[in-house]
Amino acid sequence: ISTKKVFKLDEIREHGPDSDRPWIIKGNKVYDITEWIECHPGGKVILRAAGSAVEPYWDIFSIHKKEDVYRILEQYLIGHVDPSDLVDGEVPKSSIEDPFANDPARDPSLVTLTDRPCNAESPLSELTSFITKTAVFYVRHHFWVPSVGKDSYKMTIDIGDGSDGKTYTLDDLRSKFPQHTITATLQCSGNRRAHMNEGSGRDTSGLKWGAGAISNAEWRGPLLRDVLKDAGLDIARPPEELQHVEFFGEDTYSTSVPLDKVLDPRQDVLLACEMNREVISPDHGYPVRVLVPGSTAARSVKWVNRISILEEESQSQWQQRDYKGFGPNEMRETVDWDNAPCIQDTPVQSAITGIRSDKDTDGLNSIVLEGYAFSGGGRKVVRVDISLDNGQTWSQAKLMPDIPKGHKAWSWSLWTYQCPRPPAGSYVVVKAVDEAYNSQPDSHGPIWNFRGVLANAWHRVRIDSII
Ligand code: MTE
Ligand code: MO
Known part of the structure; x- marks a missing residue:
């Protein structure tokens, strides 16, 4: 042409x-x-x-x-x-409706990376309590916040049998099915991307999240499998060819997870209608979001209004051309997107979220380190290792006795560690181990990937920088 x-x-x-x-x-x-x-x-x-x-x-x-x-x-x-x-050399512009006009006001303590769409980290100081308050739960949007009225809300379930599917109101989801409560951590695939950039000296594409693109909340709603059953799916013996469940958000975002994950009652996949014992807030998916515990948060679709059972994975951008990991040598122009698996479960992760001065029992100067450790797939964190000399020698942090809800370890483990104050300029380091004995790599160079996802190398912090 x-x-x-x-x-x-x-x-x-x-x-x-x-x-x-x-x-x-x-x-x-x-x-x-x-x-x-x-x-x-x-x-x-x-x-x-x-x-x-x-x-x-x-x-x-x-x-x-x-x-x-x-x-x-x-x-x-x-x-x-x-x-x-043209008028003055330009196309006359028509005024357009601002789709962000309905975005809610947000807590000023959120660490905002972009405003439109809103992408904001939780302040690290808020990540030292087991449940993250809704107002400071990290926010990751691809678009604006769609406004969905609770009375007009409808969810369509298409079980892949060629029919039009069955439709549910919010009231149906709340009153026709047993309601389940779980605590679960959501972590963005890009959490700690900034650490990967800094640690490897190589830039990646994407928002430069620090350690705050992760939060933990209590979620409540019906099990998705119960709703699928009601919609007519034979959940005990689903047709062999049906393998995936796709979720569509009101904002046009969509993605899928394996059907097996959804059908297993012990995987606790919810249609969450409550977050921290209140109706879900607009930023986190009001009135209904899918909650796929143990999977990367990109699968937990907010403002979900349609669910389809499919033979193949979602063909959306977010399933096919994003949220995939590659080798440190592979570049955007040459990678084989189609053959790389999308991220579902995530690897073991940990970070230091606070360092404060304290006195030990003998009245001597000490410091207390605080942080989180988390692994995907419901794998429990079994140990958190701390080094005060940049990884030469180690000891173990104390895991907090928080009691998560759900069939597996869907929530992070918070930890603390008290020790004599190391000399200024020392590097304190954390790494965690999960129940499958997976551990974190010591540096980001070898796991660098051009999208900057799955950044989970040891978290190092120079001691004088944040005391
Ligand atoms: N769902 C919809 N509908 N639209 C989105 O932009 N972002 C996804 C996921 N679900 C997204 C979505 C991504 S990438 C993440 S990390 C989480 O939502 C963030 O959830 P939160 O904003 O409640 O923390
Ligand atoms: Mo994300």
């Missing part, structure tokens, strides 16, 4: 969200984004701009304003806007 072509605005408008070949305008250039939609990190949301100028959307979604995005777009250039349709 020649990129010298000139298009009238009327013609461009025909290539709107519902057309076979959607176009967008940026500046005075016209792009056919048909091929981009499939690999666009935001999925189909880009269609909002189809048939018109993209700038008003990118003003809102400011993460697009960077060179690599512009470079991708250039591949789809098909021509220019007819100069006679």
Whole structure:
């Protein structure tokens, strides 16, 4: 296709969200984004701009304003806007509805990485209690917070038998099924990405989370398997070809988990309607979120309104082109996304969240270290090792006696460690071991991956930096 072509605005408008070949305008250039939609990190949301100028959307979604995005777009250039349709050299911009207008007010102590969409860490000082208060539970959104009314809320369950599926109201989910309570930690696949960048000296793509993209809460709601059974799935003997369960969020986010995980009553996969004994807050999925304990948090879909049983994994961007790990030599341009497994269970992790000065029983200067340790798949943390000399010698931290709820260890273990104050400039280090005797790697270089996921090397902190 020649990129010298000139298009009238009327013609461009025909290539709107519902057309076979959607176009967008940026500046005075016209792009056919048909091929981009499939690999666009935001999925189909880009269609909002189809048939018109993209700038008003990118003003809102400011993460697009960077060179690599512009470079991708250039591949789809098909021509220019007819100069006679331009006003002062620009396409007249229509005002658009701000989708972030309904985002809730947030606790100022959250450590905000991006505002629109909201991505915010829990302050480390809040991660020293077993249950994280809802207001300071980390927030990770790909889009805005959709507003879903509790009376208009409907959940459709499609059991993969070719029928239209069965629909449930919030009241159905709350009153027709036994309600279960679990405590479970959610951890973003990108937790500690900043540590991976710093530790390896190599940058990765993605938000630079420290150790606060993780939190623990109490969740309550029906078991998803009970709802699937009610919708007609033979949960004792599901059809052999059905292997995956896909969750769709009101914000267009979607992803899937293996059906086996959902059907096992001891895996505690919930349709959570409560978080910390209150209705779920808007940021965490009001009115219903899926809670897949032990799996990376990306699978716990918020504002879920449709669930489908499928033969294959979700084909969404977030299943197929994100949340996968690769070797330290592999780069975005050459990796084989299709053959890499998506992250479900996560490896063992730990971090130091606090160091404070104290006096020991003899009145001598000491320090108390605090932190969390967590492993995926419900594997319990059995030991936390501490070094005060950057990994030369070790001793064990004390695991807190918190009592998690659920069939497996879905919650983190908090730990403390008291010791004489080491000399300034010392590095204190933590690493944890889970019940399968998995341990953490000592450094990030060998586990570096270009997306910066699964950063779980030993956490080292220079002692004078945070006392
Ligand atoms: N669900 C929807 N619908 N939209 C999202 O953007 N983000 C996922 C997951 N579920 C997301 C979602 C990711 S990547 C993470 S880490 C967790 O939600 C974050 O959950 P939280 O915001 O309650 O901490
Ligand atoms: Mo995430």
